[in-house]
Amino acid sequence: MAEEITSTNWLPRLNEPAPDFEAVTTHGVVRLSDFRDSWLILFSHPADFTPVCTTEFIAFAEIYPELQKRGVELLGLSIDSVYSHIAWVRNIEEKTGVKIPFPIIADLDRAVATKYGMIQPGASKTEAVRAVFVIDPKGILRAMVYYPLTTGRNMQEFVRLIDALQTSDKYNVATPANWQPGEKVIIPAPKTIEMVEENLKTADEVVDWYLCKRTLE
């Protein structure tokens, strides 16, 4: 018997297909499959016309050009109506001059929020927490982050996360803590004695046999 998905017992899983959806947004009806062939950052916020969320939306708009250079689209979500979203983004532009260029899902029936575990009753029974899902061009969920209602997210970390994921995919490497583009990457941990020897030959920096780094061309 299939497990029932409710707002309190379901969380998506990394490296599995991201839960599909069709949703009303400020840019029309979109499906997850519409974003195929692009990276997607799907993020939720608790509510329109709230202070932390407003600062986050301005910050998401500010990183949008950098994300586009990396082939990434943004898609917001909250449990508000599309009219509320429209009024809010118009208000943000009027008050701050910042245009919100990406669509926002009006998830009044919580259908998308439920599939992505965005409703966490310990935080709020009526609002989505600050969740972020990075979905790759094949529709696979590659990263997810949940922040509490009180704490605005760090946008530069999401740009860095995209850079790290795309670098890992392109070069079949891992990235160390606090890695930034241009810095050395980690050669994946060897699984055999033979791989240990090969890693040691190709590494630019050897801490020990299980931690070898190299510079990308």
Next chain:
Amino acid sequence: MACINPDGTLTTSAKAVLQVLAESATPTEVARKVGLPLFRVRSSLRELVEAALLVEETDGSYRLTAAGTERLKQ
């Protein structure tokens, strides 16, 4: 509806998509020609097919229907 205004007229972006499809094209080609993100184009194409202004070919490209051609003249 993102492509059709409440009064039944086409939105600016919908007109741009239809105009590009005077010759059949794939969603990626439409996105490049119109300058819209691919997800927006896919969403618009679906809506315009539902409105019978476009048809999807078996090779994944889209072309105007007679109704779509007529609508562009209005």
